Amino acid sequence: MLATATHDTKRGEDARARLAVLSELPDEWRRQVTSWSRLLRARLGDVEGRAPPDRNDEYMFYQMLVGSWPMDMLDGLSPTAHDAYRARVESALEKSLREAKRRSSWTAPTAEYEQAMRSFAREALSPDGNSFLTSFLPFVKRIAALGVDNSLVQTVLKLTAPGVPDIYQGCDLWDLSLVDPDNRREVDYSMREQAMAELAEPLGAVEQRRALFEALMRDWRDGRVKLATIALLLTFRREHAEFFADADYQPIEIVGEEANLAAGFTRSHGDKSLAVLVARFPALREAAPNWRAEARLPQGRWRDLFSGGRVEPAGPLSRWLAPLPFAVLTTL
16 A cells, blocks of 8 residues: 555645755755744743753754645735644644653643743744744745645655555645644545536646646645646546556666656556656755756657657656656556
8 A cells, every 4th residue: 555644644745745855955944943943032031042842842843834834824824724723733742742751741741841832832823023934934935835846746656656545535635734633634525526626627638738737836835736636647547457456667767967856667568658757856956947867768659648748758857847746658
């Protein structure tokens, strides 16, 4: 089973995809964390930086915010969304502190420390003249945009690699859940049904797909690009069930000065083949938009499932893998 989220996931699958971006920006991330800590501790009167929470729990809190910050709050706070999010964060912090068993636990809760952690979080999320949010929002907005690439790549790999893909409830759109029970919240299926109804016609019309996915990538915050990707690939799997059950797996050789920025594989059975190419490290690619790498694909009459057109397997991947950070090619 190829699962990227379950009832017991500690971070939602798309929250983890966001956090992975931070590994590409270690120096910038270190500067941001240091700056945020100074701002928040100054607001709380902790000039020496010795008051709780300790550095480990404070660092965990910043990771939690970056990974789970809601899409509808990337441009600023809205009262209703803000209050709901703060309640989710405080609940997750309590569970994290108690399960770590460092400063508190389920059997012996430390009320004073937990209250200090809640106060720290509330100060960070306060909408009133908050210098922390002024610094935090531009950073998380950038990381969220980059994380979308990781999320889509993760989705495509899960749906095309050998194995049986599993999609946990609600993960057909962005999954920015915190520790359970946050990832067991009620799913708005009626909204998803409406979105699928609107996507069905352009997804079924091959000549409309390129324009559709370009538009969905521009509006990435609503998550429909993930929903459409899942729908198209699941439909393709259903139509070629025997192929996906029996096809082999072979890596695609990527060559060039920045070959590490892409990966891929083929799956073949008889005279039918599938090729999957994905872009890696979105922050590094952002810094080098014309990155140099090419894929050595087997010869064949390849068709791009997501654009509907015939393709020649040549040329720089920086042009292939944009605006979508992946390509699914088929001879089926």
